[in-house]
Amino acid sequence: MKKYIAVLLLVLILAAGAGYYVYLNKGTLTSSPFRKDLPFGSVSNALVDEENNLYVIDNSKKSIVKLNSSGNVIYTVSTNDTGGEIYHFNELAADKQGNLYTVKTTLDSYGLTVRSEQIIRLTPEGQQDQAFFRKDYSESERKRYRIGSLKSLKVQGDVLSFFVDDFNETILYQAAAGSTEPRAVFTAKLPEGKYLAGVAGTTVGQIYVSARSGEIYRMQEGGRYELIYPLPGIDRSYRNFPEKLNLDRKGRLLYIDYYGETISRIDPANPYIVEALLTKETAKQQGMEISSDVMPTIALGADDSLLEVHEGMILHQSPDGTIIGKITGGTYSTEAMGHKWFVWALAVVGLLLFAFAVKLLYFNIMNRRISLMLKQIIVFVPVIVASMVLLSYFIYTNFSQKLEDETIHELSLLARNGRNLIDGDKLEKMSSPLEYMSSDYKSFRQKMDSVFEGSDESGNRGFYKALYKYEDGVIYRIIEDADDVNMFNPFPQTEKNQEVVKQGKIATDQWQDETGFWIYALGPIYNSSGKIVGLFETSKNMEGILQHRRELLRNIIQNIAVITLILLCIFMLMTYLMLSSIRKLRSSAIAISQGNWDTVVDIRTRDEVSDLGDSFNMMAEHIRGYIAKVTRVSEAYYRFVPQQFLKYLDKDSILEVRLGDQVEQEMSILIVNIRSFYLLSKKLTPEENFNFINSFLNRFGPYVRNHDGLINKYAGAGFMALFPNAVEQALLSCIGMRKELDLYNVHRAHSGYRPIDIGIGLHKGPLRLGIIGEEQRLEGNVISDDVNLANELERLTEPLGASILVSDFIIQSLSDRSIFQYRSLGLIRVEGKEEPLQVFDVYHGESDTARALKEKTKALFEQAVVLYQVGRFYDAREAFVQVIKINRQDKAAKLYFYLCDEYFQNGTTEEWNGTLSVS
DSSP states (O other), X not given: OHHHHHHHHHHHHHHHHHHHHHHHTGGGGGSOTXXXXXXXXXXXXXXXXXXXXXXXXXXXXXXXXXXXXXXXXXXXXXXXXXXXXXXXXXXXXXXXXXXXXXXXXXXXXXXXXXXXXXXXEEOTTSOEEEEEEEEEOOTTSOOOBSSOSEEEEEEETTEEXXXXXXXXXXXXXXXXXXXXXXXXXXXXXXXXXXXXXXXXXXXXXXXXXXXXXXXXXXXXXXXXXXXXXXXXXXXXXXXXXXXXXXXXXXXXXXXXXXXXTEEEEEETTEEEEEEEEEOHHHHHHTTOOOOTTXXXXXXXXXXXXXXXXXXXXXXXXXXXSOEEEEEOEEEOOHHHHHHHHHHHHHHHXXXXXXXXXXXXXXXXXXXXXXXXXXXXXXXXXXXXXXXXXXXXXXXXXXXXXXXXXXXXXXXXXXXXXXXXHSOHHHHHHOOSGGGTTOHHHHHHHHHHHHHTTTHHHHTOTTEEEEEEEEETTEEEEEEESOTTOOTTEEEOOXXXXXXXXXXXXXXXXXXXXXXXXXXXXXXXXXXXXXXXXXXXXXXXXXXXXXXXXXXXXXXXXXXXXXXXXXXXXXXXXXXXXXXXXXXXXXXXXXXXXXXXXXXXXXXXXXXXXXXXXXXXXXXXXXXXXXXXXXXHHHHHHHHHSOHHHHHHTXXXXXXXXXXXXXXXXXXXXXXXXXXXXXXXXXXXXXXXXXXXXXXXXXXXXXXHHTTTOEEEEEETTEEEEEEOSOHHHHXXXXXXXXXXXXXXXXXXXXXXXXXXXXXXXXXXXXXXXXXXXXXXXXXXXXXXXXXXXXXXXXXXXXXXXXXXXXXXXXXXXXXXXGGSOEEEEEEEOOTTOSSOEEEEEEOTTSOHHHHHXXXXXXXXXXXXXHHHHTTOHHHHHHHHHHHHHHOTTOHHHHHHHHXXXXXXXXXXXXXXXXXXXXX
16 A cells, blocks of 8 residues: 555646646647647747847747747747736847847736836847836826837847837937847937827938827938928828838938828938839738838848748848848747647556556555545536536626617617717718827727726726728728827728618627727718718727636635535534444454454444444454354464474465465475384383473474574474474474483483483475365475485484584585584485485584583594595594593494494495595
């Protein structure tokens, strides 16, 4: 369980990391990873710097895109609208270091009134690093619609220049590129009654200002001005309004003439010649239309090439008017595509990790179990919520539709009232932008504004009003709530406005732009003879209604959340009360499963659950009796088949054992036998024999278990034990039994019995433990040739005068031989084995006297054994004589002495190989 929880936490951490990275790059997910191009949407401005990088204000002024000279996307910067404000980018300028300057405009939530402006700088990588010259517009100031007062942002050399429009005058500010403290260097005041429309140029004497009445003035030192356009005799009328004024490096002016549907250029040095760089016919050939609705602006490149912005594309022209090509978007570089794929892949990996976490939680941690309370919540709460949401949806949609219908009705009434507000005869007399701010213009504006006086207080914000003139089948803009719209700008024909001008109907419709969703109404304006001479439009940004809808939706969601929470609490309380008795049963069942057999459940609800509790107690009582019986049987089984034996076979219970189960493992094999047992047993009765054997095993058996061994078999006067762990444990068991022998003989002596002696053989090797027998009789057994070697070692203990004999495999396996006392007895031939066996006498557990004598003669004895093995029998005999003189009870030394004497006198056989033969 802990492992799965750790894995779950790791998966959740990885999923959270992936999700956080994807969240930081969430903009990447807006386009398919298979799409390599970035098409332009609604372009409003463009700029080409000296490195031929293209900067585009796109997405209805919501984003800036930078493309390099190859058309690859370098970066995209977007604004994030808040609940009460809308942000736009206006103006573009770039310095030699690749920094971009732009004006960030803040509008109200309807996208109508400008609240503030600020110049910001973006690094070549698209990071904002500076913001300066913030201009806020208070409620007491004259309102500015759609665009603010900061105009004509330019960088020339290392100087940043821009103008601040104060309606009838404009102020030039300049600052070193990178500086955040621009200063006013020039003020240009327009003639009396003229109002600023556009401005171009940054050098005094080369600053040109266009007025809303259609003129272009050159501003001179001392506030003087000079009319440049239109001059008397020029082939242009005041309706040929110069818009989007630009100044190239040669001092020529370029502008858009929406009335004449041309992009024109004039040289102030020869203003009577007006060049047409792009005509209506040429534009159509390029799939373009010179209209303020689809061509919002023009811009000049660093080489004076012309950029004509048109909806979703940019037409690039050389200074002489030659078409260079169209730019419809950018392409992502290989690195950008790699990053896009990485973000998408990480998003998929995050989802897969989350799915895996859910799977891990449900299948591995919860084990496919869901609580009853959770099941009730999963079933009932969604049903209740869905029902409430469905009901709320009908209420919400009906209310929204009613609100929308009321708005359309209100706008229709206002549009119909336009004929009463506007004097059609006076409107018909207006003929050019020269009428801007005339007495009739001001009267129309005042009457239009009066309709919506107090609208802010009444909550009817977001109204937009416009007055159009209808003349010779063409609709012209006259007055609008937008500072970037000039008089007698042709308005495109639509099905709705044609209904008004031809049938005199009140037309309503809706549209959507970057400022929001709009509903509008158009009404005809008649002159005194009943002829339709204009249109009055009232529209409303539905953001206000959408705010009411959102507020209503928030209230509905809050109510649903509260009611759901209350229902959830009620469900949880009822379920908790209902499940309290079941939890008692579950706790009792868990207690019994954990071995607490005395558990009794106490339920007093006097219902079906109470009956279940009584039945549970009866069942528990039967289980206790059955388990007690099974425990006794198991304990009895383990006396016959050691539990360690089952463990080696990888069995949990005797019930799992099957005939033929076996396993191979390397172990230490210990054989213990009572010497001369059969002679002793003849003197005892059968009962005394059993009592003696059981007494012996009772004293010596624990030494096996205490050292992690198991007694595999009892064999008459002894037993065989196995030790799966370190050989030290087996050897310590042998030493412990040898020491216990002395104590046991003392006890026997006190009881009037003769002492006994034991022999212990210890060997290590591979063996097979398994189950042998037949269907009705099974027995655990060990099959190994090394068992015979252990038996042989035990048999040799008596003739060699040793208590414990071990093989060389035991000694070699010791991690620290110095803690044990032993001596080498040399190579001994063992029956059934061709190769002799290196045997050691472990005297660590013998009596103090015997151990001291063997320790004293150990070096001499082992030296004599080596002399014997190399055939130096005389020297070996003399050495063994010295051992025997010290320890007259050393049977091994005596045996070697007799053999040395015989081999010295009579010689050895041909088969002798330095081994000791013990019969």
